[in-house]
Amino acid sequence: MLTVLCFISCRNHKILQGKPHHVTRFLALAQVGNPDKKKRYLYAFSVTPMSSMDEKELTQQPPTATNCPYTELVKSLSESQEETGPNFFFDQRTLDSAHRKQKRQQDGGPPAKRRPPPQPRGPCWFCLGGKEVEKHLVVSIGDHTYLALSKGGMVPEHVLVLPIGHYAASTDAPPEVLEELGKFKSALRKYFNSKDQSCVIFERNYKSQHLQLQVIPVPKIPSDALRQAFIDYGRSMGVGLETVPRETPPSELAYTGVPYFLAEFDDGGNVFTRIKGRFSLQFGREVLAAPLVLNLPNRINWKSCMATKDEETKAALEMRKNFEPFDFTADKDD
Ligand SMILES: [Zn+2]
Numbered sequence: 001m002l003t004v005l006c007f008i009s010c011r012n013h014k015i016l017q018g019k020p021h022h023v024t025r026f027l028a029l030a031q032v033g034n035p036d037k038k039k040r041y042l043y044a045f046s047v048t049p050m051s052s053m054d055e056k057e058l059t060q061q062p063p064t065a066t067n068c069p070y071t072e073l074v075k076s077l078s079e080s081q082e083e084t085g086p087n088f089f090f091d092q093r094t095l096d097s098a099h100r101k102q103k104r105q106q107d108g109g110p111p112a113k114r115r116p117p118p119q120p121r122g123p124c125w126f127c128l129g130g131k132e133v134e135k136h137l138v139v140s141i142g143d144h145t146y147l148a149l150s151k152g153g154m155v156p157e158h159v160l161v162l163p164i165g166h167y168a169a170s171t172d173a174p175p176e177v178l179e180e181l182g183k184f185k186s187a188l189r190k191y192f193n194s195k196d197q198s199c200v201i202f203e204r205n206y207k208s209q210h211l212q213l214q215v216i217p218v219p220k221i222p223s224d225a226l227r228q229a230f231i232d233y234g235r236s237m238g239v240g241l242e243t244v245p246r247e248t249p250p251s252e253l254a255y256t257g258v259p260y261f262l263a264e265f266d267d268g269g270n271v272f273t274r275i276k277g278r279f280s281l282q283f284g285r286e287v288l289a290a291p292l293v294l295n296l297p298n299r300i301n302w303k304s305c306m307a308t309k310d311e312e313t314k315a316a317l318e319m320r321k322n323f324e325p326f327d328f329t330a331d332k333d334d
Contacts, residue, residue: 152302
């Protein structure tokens with residue numbers, strides 16, 4: 001409860017490092033209706049827009065100004081591989097980048113040069129141009145992403161959606177990749193819905209080199225029940241999953257490099273957690289293997305679900321044929 005009225009001014013730059021910026025002023029107010037007249041709960045401001053102030057006036061530093069209390073916190077968050085909890089926050093770098101982009105467009109300047117995808121540190125099984133990728137599992141290829149049968153899938157049509165180039169996680173992927181991942185997700189939902197199935201899509205950015213969206217069809221189960229199954233199982237394993245709005249861009253959920261788990265359902269919010277400490281690599285499969293979902297306790301570990309190459313090739317061809325009426329990539333060659 002705030003019980004005193006006072007201004008605190010915080011610097012938005014470090015002393016003797018770079019140009020001074022305007023300060024941020026914080027005002028604490030007392031509880032509404034409190035009997036002490038010295039403790040004000042209402043305060044009227046006379047505000048001058050920053051755009052109409054001269055620079056000297058704007059950057060004047062009150063003698064009581066302190067350092068920004070959040071600088072070290074933001075720095076430690078961006079540098080740390082360990083997260084501080086499942087709190088929802090916005091990535092300031094994303095906002096800065098959006099502001100720079102907007103300014104460039106307003107100034108009529110050229111669009112920013114697109115950086116090529118980062119290269120993997122070693123052999124990658126999922127870079128489509130790499131030697132290690134198992135091409136016989138590929139079902140469909142878009143401009144930026146592709147669809148492949150999962151090796152050791154839980155069920156016959158357990159598929160993966162992946163970027164063609166190397167991105168470690170959705171938080172690293174550029175807009176065109178995210179957009180096409182969204183098209184595959186939407187097409188797959190329509191496909192499984194036509195077979196009277198739901199599907200669960202999850203991403204584990206933890207001990208995983210290349211971004212993979214696991215798409216697993218399940219019986220027609222309300223999304224609320226599936227979401228709760230994830231939350232309950234997470235709780236039993238000491239993993240705090242929270243519901244986040246469905247359309248939240250991944251970059252607003254976690255900084256690049258922060259490990260996380262994200263699952264989405266046919267409708268409603270997604271469940272998300274930043275991973276700290278130990279986390280089961282089979283977490284998503286463990287939830288879906290439960291009696292109330294797939295009831296497949298023997299198919300949790302992909303290594304025990306391996307098929308022969310001939311069986312995999314046949315299954316990929318079958319999936320390609322079945323999915324074709326829903327495949328948006330088929331339109332691009334017309
Ligand atoms: Zn890769």
